[in-house]
Amino acid sequence: MRALPERCTGIFRGLALGALLAFGVHAQAQVDPLPSWNDGAAKKAILEFVQATTAEGSPKFVPAAERIATFDQDGTLWVSHPMYSQVMYCLERVPALVKAKPELAKVEPFKTVMQFLSGDRAAIAKLHEKDLIKIAAATLTGMPVETFQADVKKWLAEARDPRWKRPYTELTYVPMQEVLRYLRASGYKTFIVTGGGQDFVRVYSEATYGIPPEQVVGTAGGTKYGYGKDGKPFLTKEPKLLLNDNNAGKPEGIHLMIGRRPYAAFGNSTGDRQMLEYTKAGDGARLSMLVLHDDGKREYAYGPAQGLPDTKVGAFPQALYDEARKQGWVVISMKDDWKRIFAFDP
Amino acid sequence: MRALPERCTGIFRGLALGALLAFGVHAQAQVDPLPSWNDGAAKKAILEFVQATTAEGSPKFVPAAERIATFDQDGTLWVSHPMYSQVMYCLERVPALVKAKPELAKVEPFKTVMQFLSGDRAAIAKLHEKDLIKIAAATLTGMPVETFQADVKKWLAEARDPRWKRPYTELTYVPMQEVLRYLRASGYKTFIVTGGGQDFVRVYSEATYGIPPEQVVGTAGGTKYGYGKDGKPFLTKEPKLLLNDNNAGKPEGIHLMIGRRPYAAFGNSTGDRQMLEYTKAGDGARLSMLVLHDDGKREYAYGPAQGLPDTKVGAFPQALYDEARKQGWVVISMKDDWKRIFAFDP
Numbered sequence: 106m107r108a109l110p111e112r113c114t115g116i117f118r119g120l121a122l123g124a125l126l127a128f129g130v131h132a133q134a135q136v137d138p139l140p141s142w143n144d145g146a147a148k149k150a151i152l153e154f155v156q157a158t159t160a161e162g163s164p165k166f167v168p169a170a171e172r173i174a175t176f177d178q179d180g181t182l183w184v185s186h187p188m189y190s191q192v193m194y195c196l197e198r199v200p201a202l203v204k205a206k207p208e209l210a211k212v213e214p215f216k217t218v219m220q221f222l223s224g225d226r227a228a229i230a231k232l233h234e235k236d237l238i239k240i241a242a243a244t245l246t247g248m249p250v251e252t253f254q255a256d257v258k259k260w261l262a263e264a265r266d267p268r269w270k271r272p273y274t275e276l277t278y279v280p281m282q283e284v285l286r287y288l289r290a291s292g293y294k295t296f297i298v299t300g301g302g303q304d305f306v307r308v309y310s311e312a313t314y315g316i317p318p319e320q321v322v323g324t325a326g327g328t329k330y331g332y333g334k335d336g337k338p339f340l341t342k343e344p345k346l347l348l349n350d351n352n353a354g355k356p357e358g359i360h361l362m363i364g365r366r367p368y369a370a371f372g373n374s375t376g377d378r379q380m381l382e383y384t385k386a387g388d389g390a391r392l393s394m395l396v397l398h399d400d401g402k403r404e405y406a407y408g409p410a411q412g413l414p415d416t417k418v419g420a421f422p423q424a425l426y427d428e429a430r431k432q433g434w435v436v437i438s439m440k441d442d443w444k445r446i447f448a449f450d451p
Numbered sequence: 452m453r454a455l456p457e458r459c460t461g462i463f464r465g466l467a468l469g470a471l472l473a474f475g476v477h478a479q480a481q482v483d484p485l486p487s488w489n490d491g492a493a494k495k496a497i498l499e500f501v502q503a504t505t506a507e508g509s510p511k512f513v514p515a516a517e518r519i520a521t522f523d524q525d526g527t528l529w530v531s532h533p534m535y536s537q538v539m540y541c542l543e544r545v546p547a548l549v550k551a552k553p554e555l556a557k558v559e560p561f562k563t564v565m566q567f568l569s570g571d572r573a574a575i576a577k578l579h580e581k582d583l584i585k586i587a588a589a590t591l592t593g594m595p596v597e598t599f600q601a602d603v604k605k606w607l608a609e610a611r612d613p614r615w616k617r618p619y620t621e622l623t624y625v626p627m628q629e630v631l632r633y634l635r636a637s638g639y640k641t642f643i644v645t646g647g648g649q650d651f652v653r654v655y656s657e658a659t660y661g662i663p664p665e666q667v668v669g670t671a672g673g674t675k676y677g678y679g680k681d682g683k684p685f686l687t688k689e690p691k692l693l694l695n696d697n698n699a700g701k702p703e704g705i706h707l708m709i710g711r712r713p714y715a716a717f718g719n720s721t722g723d724r725q726m727l728e729y730t731k732a733g734d735g736a737r738l739s740m741l742v743l744h745d746d747g748k749r750e751y752a753y754g755p756a757q758g759l760p761d762t763k764v765g766a767f768p769q770a771l772y773d774e775a776r777k778q779g780w781v782v783i784s785m786k787d788d789w790k791r792i793f794a795f796d797p
Contacts (some may be wrong), residue, residue, distance in 0.1 A: 170663060177635055233453035250706060294665070307710045317516060318710035320665075326707050330699035330725055337732050338725065340706050347693055347707065360596060360674050360686050361693065362708060364653045364664035379684065386683050449453070 110239040138287040141280040141445045145357065147394070150435045154392040155291045158368060163286040165390040169292040173367045175359060175380060176285070178299040178306060180373040181396050182314065184276040186405045187267065188418060191301050192237070194260055194294060197221065198244040214239055245302060246326060246344040253342055271449065273312045279450075280443045281371070281396075285314055288369065296367075298359060299323040300351040300376050304342065322362040324350045341432075355380035368392065374419040381434050393434040397421055398441040403450070479751050484633040487626040487791045493740070496781045496786065497630060500738040501637045504714060511736040515638040519713045521668075521705060521726060522631070524645040524652060526719040526765040527712050527742050528660065529611065532620040532751045534764060537647050538583070539619075540606055542568065544590040560585055591648060592672060592690040597690055602655040617795065620659045625743075625796075626789045627717070631660060632716065642713075644705060645669040646697040650688065670696045670707040701726035714738065720765040727780050739780040743767055746785040 141367055142148040158167040179185035196288070199218040202209055209215045214236035220228040234241075266276055285295050299306055303323030310316045327345040332338050350358040356379050359367065369392040370377070370384035381393035398407050398421070407416040410426035429436050439446065483484040488494040525531035545564040548555055555561045560582035566574040576619040578586075591599070611620055631641050643662055645652055649669030656662045673691040678684050702725050705713065715738040716723070716730035727739035744753050744767070753762040756772035775782050785792065 127745070170657060173665075303707075304710070311516060319519075321706070321710065325707060328703050329731070330702050338702070338729050339732075340702060356676050356684070356686060357674050361649075361671060363668065364650070383676070383684050386685075 125254065138167060138290070139280065139283050141283055141443060143442055143444055145442055146225055147437045148436055150394070151287070154369060154390055155287065157390040159291045163223050165324055167368055171365065171368070172288075172291070173296065173363060173365055174293045174369040175296045175298040175363075175367040175371070175384070176281070176287045177355075177372040177374075177377045178297050178301055180398065181371050181377070182277055182285075183273070184266065184404065185419045186398075186407070186416070187443065188325045189301065190273045191305050193264065193273075194239050194305065195237075195244040196258065197260065197264065198256070199240065201241055215243075235273075235327050242344045245305075246342045248342060250304065250328060250342060251434070253304060254308050257305055261309055269447075269449075275449060276315060276447065278396075278443070279445050279448055282314070284371070285316070286304070289315070293369070294320065296320045296322060296359075296363060298350065298355055298370075298380060300349075300355075301348070302326075303348075320425040322348075322350060322358045324348060324354075325358075351376040353379050356383035359383070370394070371396070373398070374421050375425055376419075378425060378428065381429075382432065385434065393429075393432070394426070394437055395434055396437045396439065397426075397427055400443075400446070403446050404439055484636070485626065485629050487629055487789060489788055489790055491788055493783045496634070496738060496740070500715060500736055501633065503736040505637045513714055513735065517711065517714070518634075518637070518639040519642065519709060519711055520634045520639045520715040521642045521644040521709075521713040521717070521730070522627070523701075523720075523723045523726070524643050524647055524716040526744065527717050527723070528623055528627050528631075528643070529619070530750065531765045532744075532753070532762070533613070535647065536610075536619045537651050539610065540603065540651065541583075541586050541590040543606065543610065544602070548589055548692060561589075577592055588690045591651075592688040594688060596650065596674060596686045596688055597785065599650060600654050603651055607655055615793075615795075620655055622793065623796055624789070625661060625791050628660070628715070631662070635661070638728065639715070642666045642668060642705075642709060644696065644701055644716075644726060646701075647697075648672075649694075649696070651753065655797060668694075668704045670694060671704075672701075689692075697722040699725050702729035705729070716740070717742070719744070720767050721771055722765075724771060724774065727775075731778055731780065739775075739778070740783055740784045741767065741771070741775055741780060742785065743772075744785055745787075746789075746792070749796070750785055 139148055139151065157163050157165040158172065160166065178180055179189050196218050199215055200222065203215060203219060210219060211297055214232055217228050217231050218240065261272060261274060264273060265271060269276065289295055295316055297306060297310055297314065297320065301323050303321055303325040306323050307318035307321045310318060310321045325348045327343045327347050328340040329343050330338060348354060348358050348361065355377065359380065366385045366387045370380050371394045372381055373396040381395065385391045385393045398405050398408065399411065399413055400406060407414050408421050409415040410412055410421045410423045426436065485494055485497065503509050503511040504518065508511065522528055525535050542564050545561055546568065549561060549565060556565060560578055563574050564586065607620060609619060610619060611617060612619055616623065635641055641662055643652060643656055643660065643666065647669050649667055649671040652669050653664035653667045656664060656667045671694045673689045673693050674686040675689050676684060676686055694700060694704050694707065701723065705726065712733045712790050713730045714733070714736070716726050717740045718727055719742040727741070731737045731739045743756065744751050745757065745759055746752060753760050754767050755761040755769045756769045771784065
């Protein structure tokens with residue numbers, strides 16, 4: 106369900122409550138905007154932040170036009186284990202590459218990827234970062250932007266997560282979807298700020314999160330404007346990195362694409378540290394939150410903070426945990442703070 | 452006056468007209484949304500485009516979420532003669548630079564700029580493009596983003612256009628402001644796509660055009676995340692070009708910052724050609740328009756299209772005029788199509 110379009114709430118505030126009720130729009134004051142959250146410090150922090158920044162007369166009131174909230178995606182809004190969805194997309198595009206250029210079947214890293222996809226799950230351990238960069242360049246660049254968008258759309262419709270056997274777009278966290286809707290209903294403009302590919306996430310952000318493409322900031326490459334044989338202009342995705350939207354690249358990307366400092370930011374790993382720090386360093390009420398994956402039963406358990414198992418995918422080290430405590434960032438425990446994780450949970 | 456927030460119109464369409472009238476919100480069908488436009492092909496093209504893309508049941512109907520319109524700024528939304536406002540900003544920042552580093556007074560191109568500002572208007576002709584790049588780098592980079600924003604704000608409050616002796620932000624075209632408001636009231640999200648500096652235009656875009664910073668795409672440099680002596684993080688403007696938002700850079704910038712093809716685009720010079728071409732190449736109803744400065748009395752007259760005087764600032768050559776005719780782009784004659792140009796016109 107899509108929430109109210111952003112920045113419309115001001116109009117509603119301008120109408121008398123009695124008149125609104127006459128339309129059958131009921132006052133929401135008594136309705137819990139975060140029903141999938143257990144009572145606790147995390148839920149309280151969100152409710153208090155919204156109250157402080159949106160209640161007329163509040164000393165920390167923020168004008169509607171300045172209400173910006175940013176969300177990391179992988180591990181913050183949806184599942185990122187055992188592997189980032191976009192990495193799975195890149196790996197699963199390799200057979201089509203090999204079909205188009207059969208000689209690639211004998212060339213690394215494509216040979217290893219083909220072994221992995223044929224069922225040799227251990228083969229994946231052979232791939233190093235430089236291999237992944239090579240695979241990313243081969244599967245994410247060199248085609249018209251529309252071709253890429255159509256390929257991602259098709260893959261999303263067919264691909265299934267290995268554990269829940271569901272489309273990746275169903276693996277979003279209900280409590281975070283509630284935060285997105287609650288912030289928008291409170292006049293906040295919500296942005297995704299992801300280390301993932303900007304063009305990749307934009308394909309499904311509107312349907313999945315109610316966030317339009319122009320409010321997705323991500324790792325971005327250049328495009329090149331050119332003309333087809335029919336004389337029609339089109340853009341080709343180029344292997345030229347413009348923004349590495351991780352670590353310091355997150356506040357830099359926020360400045361490039363949004364142009365103002367967020368009032369609220371949500372992340373789950375080291376790559377989000379600078380975004381949370383930059384957000385919290387602003388004046389007035391600012392909210393910085395981190396999702397800790399401490400629920401091995403309902404989702405996954407990894408840190409290595411708080412003695413949780415270590416991981417190479419979206420690590421939350423103890424140093425980040427300590428930093429959060431020191432800086433007043435709020436850590437969300439999936440296990441304790443979330444009543445429900447997925448929409449398909451019983 | 453700010454127009455209705457974008458994308459709110461869908462809500463209003465959802466309410467019965469009778470109910471709206473009960474609130475004193477009157478139907479606008481009979482009200483001319485473009486009162487500063489004379490009847491003619493240009494006005495007709497805008498009205499027909501909006502009708503075709505927003506009327507329920509129209510074969511060219513565009514869903515509200517996809518309604519994107521892009522506007523060049525200099526020469527399209529406000530005056531760009533005799534010189535771009537941002538170039539004036541850069542030149543007028545030179546005395547402060549020289550005050551901070553007195554040795555610059557003897558170094559070119561700063562020496563020439565100081566002569567120009569002292570009244571030697573002819574000195575400016577000595578400056579070449581490489582000089583302007585040097586001046587731009589010295590005045591637009593090297594400082595924290597907040598310092599730059601404060602400097603631009605201060606300059607805008609004090610600087611006066613040489614002809615009308617008014618703040619630059621008053622030199623916007625009323626007919627184009629009407630188009631911005633009309634499109635927004637019709638569910639379009641309006642963006643500026645300017646060859647000017649993104650950070651510069653973002654300082655005043657909301658107050659001047661009702662366009663928030665995150666909807667300004669412009670020539671953009673990188674920033675660098677770092678920490679002050681107090682440990683607080685901040686972003687420094689770097690002399691590293693990420694996007695040259697002119698010519699092919701306009702559609703490339705639109706893809707980077709917006710992620711979808713516009714349905715309507717407005718420009719006035721060669722630098723806008725690819726944006727208009729890219730817009731018009733999309734499916735369905737698309738509107739590409741060019742402002743022709745053919746009104747030397749009320750504003751300026753330059754082309755060199757249609758025998759108008761040539762210029763180095765925002766030229767509209769005959770080839771662009773011919774291209775417009777061939778591609779079905781609509782040329783707006785300031786002289787014939789606009790009843791009124793400025794808000795301060797009698």
